[in-house]
Amino acid sequence: RAKEEGRNTYRFYTEEMTALALEHLELQSRLRHAIEAGQLVLHYQPQMELAGGRMVGLEALVRWEHPEQGLIEPSRFVPVAEDTGLILSLGEWVLRQACCQARAWLDAGLEFGRVSVNVAGKQVQRGDLLAVVQRALADSGLPPDRLELEITESFVMKEAERAIDLLRAIRALGVKLAIDDFGTGYSSLAYLKLLPFDKLKIDKGFVRDLPWDENDAAIARAVIALGHSLQFTVIAEGVENEAQRECLLRDGCDQAQGYLYGPPMAWDRVEALLRREEASVWRVVGL
Ligand code: C2E
Ligand code: MG
Ligand code: MG
Secondary structure: OHHHHHHHHHHHHHHHHHHHHHHHHHHHHHHHHHHHOOOEEEEEEEEEEOOOOOEEEEEEEEEEEEOOOEEEOHHHOHHHHHHHOOHHHHHHHHHHHHHHHHHHHHHOOOOOOEEEEEOOHHHHHHOOHHHHHHHHHHHHOOOHHHEEEEEEHHHHHHHHHHHHHHHHHHHHOOOEEEEEEEOOOOOOHHHHOOOOOOEEEEOHHHOOOOOOOHHHHHHHHHHHHHHHHOOOEEEEEOOOOHHHHHHHHHOOOOEEEOOOOOOOEOHHHHHHHHHOOOHHHHHHOOO
C-alpha cells in the first residue's frame, strides 16, 4: 500500500516536472520572440534625495508588453531569462534602451540625475560587460557619470571576487555601481569595503514595516550607519508612506525610492513630469 502510494506520488511528481519544463521552454521561445518583436518596454521609477526632495535618479525596470496578456512584470520572465542565457541579449537591450532614453532627455534639457540599470549576475560572469557598457555609452552618447548599474547583493557576495577587476574597470569609466536588495544576501562586512561600489540599496523587505517593527528599524539604522562608515550613499527602496520616509530621514538615509514618490512609469509619463520641473510634484504622483 505504501509502495503503491510512493509510486503514485513519484508519477505525479514527474508529470508535474514535465509540465513545468514544457512551460519553461514555451516561455523561453515566446520571450525570444518578444525581444525580436520589440515587445519589451522600460518603465522608470524616480529616486529622490530624502532631505531636499530633489530627484537624483530614475531606475529602469523592464516590462513585457504582451499583445494578448497586457503588461507582464519582470518577476514572471526575468528568472527564466536568467536560467536560459536569454538575459544576455535582454540585458544588453535594456542597457542600450535606457542610455538612449536618458540621452534624449538630456538633449531636451530635462534633468533627472542618473539612469540606473539592473544587471544580472550572468551578465557580469560572462566577462564582456565592460565592452557592452562601453558600446551602449558610445552609441547613445550618454556621459558615463549619468549611468549607474545595480547588482544584487547575493551575486556580489558569491561571485564578486572573480569579477572585481571587471567591476573596477567599469567604475573607472565613471559609471556608478550600486548593490541592490541589500540585507538579503549575507554580506561579509570586511569584504564589502574592498568592493568598488558607490551605493547600497536597502531591500524593501526591511522598509515595509517601518517604523513600527523594532527589528526592521534596528536593521535599517545599522545598514545606514554601516553604509556611511564605508562611504556608500544609502538609498531605501519600497518607501510607500510618510511614516517610513520620516523614520529613514531621521536615521540619516540619503535617498528613497517607492510609491510615495511615484511608481515605475512609461517614458512619456516620466517626460511629462520632468517637464513640470518642480520637485514637489513628485510627492503627489504615487497614489
Ligand atoms: P529591484 O531592482 O529591486 O526593483 C524594485 C522593485 O520594487 C520593482 O519591481 C519596483 O516596481 C518595486 N517597487 C517600487 N516601489 C515600490 C514600493 O513602494 N513598494 C513595493 N512593494 N514595491 C515597489 P519590478 O519592476 O516588478 O521588478 C522586480 C525585479 O525584477 C527588480 O527588483 C529586478 O531585480 C528585476 N528586474 C527588473 N528589470 C530588470 C532588468 O532590466 N534586468 C534585470 N536583470 N533585472 C530586472
Ligand atoms: Mg534594482
Ligand atoms: Mg531591489
